[in-house]
Amino acid sequence: MAALPVPLPSAKMAAVEKRRQAVAQATSFTDSGRPGVPRTAATAESEEDFLRQVGVTEMLRAALLKVLEARPEEPIAFLAHYFENMGLRSPANGGAGEPPGQLLLQQQRLGRALWHLRLAHHSQRTAFNNNVGVAYECLSASGRKKKPGLDGRTYSELLKRICRDGEAPEEVVAPLLRKIQCRDHEAVPLAVFRAGMLTCFVLLEFVARAGALYRLLEDPGLAMADRRLGQAVLDTLEGALQASDDTAPARYLEAGSRLGPDSLALAMDRALVARRPSAPMTREEFLEKAAALFIAKVKPVG
Amino acid sequence: MLSPERLALPDYEYLAQRHVLTYVEDAVCQLLENKEDISQYGIARFFTEYFNSVCQGTHILFREFSFIQATPHNRASFLRAFWRCFRTVGKNGDLLTMREYHCLLQLLCPDFPLELTQKAARIVLMDDAMDCLMSFSDFLFAFQIQFYYSEFLESVAAIYQDLLSGKNPNTVIVPTSSSGQHRHRPSTGEAGTPEGVEASLFYQCLENLCDRHKYSCPPPALVKEVLSNVQRLTFYGFLVALSKHHGINQALGALPDKGDLMHDPAMDEELERLVLRWRPHRSSRQHRAKEPGAFGYQRRDKLEALQTVPPASAPTPCLYQWEPIE
Helix, strand or coil, rough: CCCCCCCCHHHHHHHHHHHHHHHHHHHHHHHHCCCCCCCCCCHHHHHHHHHHHCCCCCCCHHHHHHHHCCCCCCHHHHHHHHHHHHHCCCCCCCCCCCCCHHHHHHHHHHHHHHHHHCCCCCCHHHHHHHHHHHHHHHHHCCCCCCCCCEHHHHHHHHHHHHHHHCCCCCHHHHHHHHHHHCCCCCCCCCHHHHHHHHHHHHHHHHHHHHHHHHHCCCCCCEEEEEEHHHHHHHHHHHHHHHCCCCCCCCHHHHHHHHCCCCHHHHHHHHHHHCCCCEEEEEEEHHHHHHHHHCCCCCCCCC | CHHHHHCCCHHHHHHHHCCHHHHHHHHHHHHHHHHEEEEEHHHHHHHHHHHHHHHHHHCCCCCCHHHHHHCCCCCCCHHHHHHHHHHHHHCCEEEEEEEEEEHHCCCHHHHHCHHHHHHHHHHHCCCCCCCCEHHHHHHHHHHHHHHHHHHHHHHHHHHHHHHCCCCCCHCCCCCCCCHHHCCCCCCCCCCCCCEEHHHHHHHHHHHHHHHHCCCCCCCCHHHHHHHHHHCCCCCCHHHHHHHHHHHHHHHCCCCCHHCCCCCCCCHHHHHHHHHHHHHHHHHHHHHHHHHCCCCHHHHHHHHHHHHHCCHCCCCCCHHHHCCCCC
């Protein structure tokens, strides 16, 4: 759909107008219960009032603002999820009757926080930061007895959920969790929470890309990558990451150039020049080693 | 994952490009028509169902034509629905006439215009013998081009006419009316004049058209490919080539390749299951269909019923003439 040219607004509006008329006709035709009154300005106004009264106007406004903030690739799917989540939250749905137990409440809060966190990709920093803030508030407003605030247990639980849903192998992300987890009883300030979430999402993307890289290295026949080849790629990656240790912009450029196709190809070529058979490297091992390079650069909490 | 272009667009353009407002407005219209449902299920649930059905492409079933053609996604969804509902016709090798295909289309969209079906049939039949029989796949792929690229083809027809009459087509902007003048085909009998127009000149004009066309166009590279294989061609020759082109079908993304058109094991299984489930409860299901459906459920019921109609009865179109949506 993305590649299709966009109809100009005027044409689109005309189409919408036409459709509205058609819908209006269809409705006056279908409203068998009511007398066949044509839709006049008065009914249009009462419809607007109706939408305002039942809260549709406000709900759609909020939804569209979220769409604009997150700019999702698939806005319609985004809206479907958005309203689904909203429906789960509303008390009218499902859980009519006794209030949900403490554990269920906690799960709901986690789910809601996760949903907010995923609304925008982490590279859209403003939107992501806003959503982290909202998620933090969701989680902090916990039990009535306790003081508001986020404890380390909830925070760790959330990190685990994110990693689990991110489909990264457990042993790959476990070292990160050890580094950025807080103790169960500790209060987690927003800054730590934000950094933790961001690191977690970036790592997941890093692992996903490393997985894609491994697929490229894989020998289609063996479904395994050559160990020397894999190691050469990892070494290049390591070199690049070390180069970016400093925050000076020039260092990022250097890191980028080290990962450029020519230097990477050179390293791979060198690794393969001696055509000796060597042990294969599994996907898990490759991912684990790649992730370790990343995690080594994460500063531990506390 | 990252698409900076999308993030850099102004708000309004982003919404317009993805047709977000079209769907939001339609959702509100639907909500106003089903006020009773929202008091029972809640507004959020209503919107969830609506936007999910848009994602799945079931939102166009039994809707008015103006909505079905409103966005490229709607058009693709309609093509897909048509294929999925009536693919058994093709599987059985039944040949139908233009009017019969039109009846099938009207089952999914009661006010589907006959003109569009006729145009699609013309691509298949290449002449005015409009009561000829057509195979399902021939009709489907011709229909796809005609329906999805409707506005583009209007402009192409105008350009073609200008080229034929020797005018400089690049002065043409866009046809102002959809008059059927382009249906007039050059008489093949004209002494000495070769049929059609020169392909390379035609391509130049079309390339120009694709650049400024505000509606969906086939990918220009593929149009070029189609036109580079021949010296001269006629308007309908061009449409036939478009409709048979794999790449254009793939770029459009609504239908599988021609070879896989009848191959859908998941669907077969589903059909099998539905037939089994449906048979013993025929009376109760008919009863249910009369109740006002919650959101799109009623429609889905109808669709299931459609899918289970034995295709043997297909050539008798009157059986299919369902009343418009109540």
